[in-house]
Amino acid sequence: MPKMNLSHFEASMLFALFTSIVLGIITKRTDRERVRYAAYCFACFVGATVGLSWLMYLGHG
Amino acid sequence: MSFQYRAGSPQRPNEGLLSNKAVYDKLKLMAETTANDAQPPASKWAAVLALAWLIPGGGHFLLKRPGRGGLLAASVAAMFLLGLMMRGALFQPQTGDILTTVIYCGGFLGNVMSGILYLFTVWLGYNQPDTAGHVHDYGTKFLVAAGLLNILAMVDAFEIATGKKD
Secondary structure (H helix, E strand, C coil): CCCCCCCCHHHHHHHHHHHHHHHHHHHHHHHHHHHHHHHHHHHHHHHHHHHHHHHHHCCCE | CCCCCCCCCCCCCCCCCCCHHHHHHHHHHHHHHHHHHHHCCCHHHHHHHHHHHHHCCCCHHHCCCCCHHHHHHHHHHHHHHHHHHHCCCCCCCCCCHHHHHHHHHHHHHHCCCCCHHHHHHCCCCCCCCCCHHHHHHHHHHHHHHHCCCCCHHHHHHHHCCCCCCC
């Protein structure tokens, strides 16, 4: 099996993508709601990743 | 404000009082509602739950929800395969202090919940030691997260099988 070398950002985005899909599928009842919720979760993941990254960068001194 | 009964009006006196048949119907409805809230028999959901564990998304396929089942299967499998390609480590249950027990037993359960993906990985001899490095670390987390996502899929399949959800 090939070995992957991903950056922190790439790995966290992949994690966010698949987790958002599953959360969207299991929590909502219509397809439209599912897509919207999955997109919302993904946006939250990305926002949290970028926000925490900046926090760590600025806090690092 | 007061209301008076007039001949010919649709409202009759004593309409608020329930007849014996109405009381019987209401009690019957309440009994049926309580019966519906009770746990359905295991024969209705056990096979679905077992298949949902063994094959991610399989429970949804069994319940004739192929679209959702396919997406769940793809997501869990992709997460697990990415974990393997990042050379993540699989947990073995260990006991000791509370933190060790929670991490290693919890991680082991998370791995096992991926079903056939985990079983094949172990059968084919995957044995990655826990090495330092952020890619390995992400891989280990991806392997556990795949199992956790499959637990969510199993709960969803269970709710569909028991009629709590469409």
